[in-house]
Amino acid sequence: MASIAPMMTRRRVIQIKSEGATKGAAAAGDVHVYAFDVSINPDDTFIQRKPVGQTGGNLDGVVGARTGAAKFKVELRSASSTTLNAGVDLLLKAAGFKLATGVYTPTIVEADQTSLTIDVYEDGLLKRLTGAVGNVVLSADVGGLIYLDCDFKGVWVAPTDLALGTAAPATIVPMRFASSTLTLGAYTPKISKFSLSLNANVILRPDQSTSAGYTYAMVTDVDPTIELDLEADNVATHNAYGLWLAGTNADLSMLLKDTTTKATVAGAIQYRSVAGADRDGVLVHNVVAQFVNAANPSVMVPTITIAAV
Numbered sequence: 475m476a477s478i479a480p481m482m483t484r485r486r487v488i489q490i491k492s493e494g495a496t497k498g499a500a501a502a503g504d505v506h507v508y509a510f511d512v513s514i515n516p517d518d519t520f521i522q523r524k525p526v527g528q529t530g531g532n533l534d535g536v537v538g539a540r541t542g543a544a545k546f547k548v549e550l551r552s553a554s555s556t557t558l559n560a561g562v563d564l565l566l567k568a569a570g571f572k573l574a575t576g577v578y579t580p581t582i583v584e585a586d587q588t589s590l591t592i593d594v595y596e597d598g599l600l601k602r603l604t605g606a607v608g609n610v611v612l613s614a615d616v617g618g619l620i621y622l623d624c625d626f627k628g629v630w631v632a633p634t635d636l637a638l639g640t641a642a643p644a645t646i647v648p649m650r651f652a653s654s655t656l657t658l659g660a661y662t663p664k665i666s667k668f669s670l671s672l673n674a675n676v677i678l679r680p681d682q683s684t685s686a687g688y689t690y691a692m693v694t695d696v697d698p699t700i701e702l703d704l705e706a707d708n709v710a711t712h713n714a715y716g717l718w719l720a721g722t723n724a725d726l727s728m729l730l731k732d733t734t735t736k737a738t739v740a741g742a743i744q745y746r747s748v749a750g751a752d753r754d755g756v757l758v759h760n761v762v763a764q765f766v767n768a769a770n771p772s773v774m775v776p777t778i779t780i781a782a783v
Contacts, residue, residue: 485597486512487639488546490564493589498605498629498690503593506642507561509546510621514594514601516542516630540686541678542603542630544592549648550612550620552735555782559646564590565624566778569610570674570693576781580672580696580774589690592626593639600636603628605690607676612739613669614651620730627676627691629684649732656702658743659724661712663704666753668728670739670776673697698765698776700726700743706750706757714759718745723768726776736783741775742768 489503519538524531551559556576558566563573567588571578581587590606608626656663675695678688709716717724721744728739743763751760765775 481597481599485638487595487641488512489593489595489639490561490590491593492564492567493591493605493690497589497692500602500604500631501591503591503639505560505564506640507546507548507565508641508644509548512544512546512594514542514544514592514603516540539678539688540630541688542628544594544603544606544608544626544628545624547621547623550622550730550737551644551646551648552732552780553646555734556780558735558737558780562622564588565610565622568607568626569624570607570672570696571778576779578778578780580698580776582693582695582774584692587692589692590626590628592628595636595639598635598637599633601633602631604631605629605678605688607691607693609671609674609676611669611671613667614730615667616651616665618651620649620651627678629678629686629688629690647732649730649735649737651730653731655727655729657725657727658712661724663702663707663712665702665704667703669701671699673699696774698741698774699746700763700765700776702761702763703751703753704759704761706759714745714748714761718748723766726763726765731783734783736781738779738781739776740779741765741777 488507488509490505491501491503493501521536521538523533553559568590570580572581572586592603592606594601606626606628611623614620674693678691681689723742723744726743730737744766745763747762749760751758
């Protein structure tokens with residue numbers, strides 16, 4: 475019997491595609507995503523059957539809802555001076571953001587949300603989620619690359635044998651967390667890292683007419699937060715604990731960029747927690763802040779505006 479060659483973990487390709495108006499309908503992926511730390515698996519929905527009877531042990535079990543999850547991270551990259559990379563753009567749209575005239579804004583309106591078919595080619599094996607929607611966490615350490623950590627839910631499709639998909643070359647260098655600016659009102663802190671998330675509540679929409687039990691995922695609410703490690707200042711310069719106690723809002727603006735494109739994160743924030751800590755011998759205030767719809771309760775924040783440098 476001929477030996478079967480092993481499948482190699484590096485030989486994997488991720489392609490994604492918007493499902494458009496027909497959410498949950500499989501659409502062969504055509505946008506390649508350079509991804510790291512990739513996993514895609516069905517959810518554990520096995521139903522064990524152990525009725526009372528004359529003996530112990532199990533009867534044949536049944537797999538319940540056919541759902542799954544895909545997790546990976548991608549680099550924040552642009553495509554032109556005024557647009558993000560096509561894969562990054564789709565991932566943001568499928569994670570609770572709506573794009574209009576260069577500005578990404580959070581949304582919980584179902585009609586404004588995008589669902590994805592996520593195809594993961596694993597060296598001859600195709601694994602797929604349809605109707606996929608999820609959470610994206612934007613984060614970086616100073617000097618390093620800016621990443622989007624992606625966690626998507628969807629309907630699991632049985633794997634099939636298929637040759638690797640096409641990987642498009644990466645011609646634009648990803649954004650680094652350097653030459654960046656951060657302001658909290660009139661205050662300009664120094665930080666070594668940040669982490670921003672919509673903390674979207676992602677559900678799978680039930681549908682008893684389907685074999686999976688669900689059709690697609692959707693965002694029903696968001697809880698946008700940002701975590702910052704501010705170098706500690708005296709009360710006169712930045713009264714972090716006082717601002718926390720008073721519930722004071724401040725307008726956050728954070729500029730991220732490469733040589734041609736800038737992404738500006740903006741929105742009013744309110745400190746949820748402030749904790750003193752050590753960072754290599756320097757006193758810092760680890761802050762968790764929530765974004766608040768202070769300027770206009772009908773418009774959610776944060777916004778991410780893409781423009782030329």
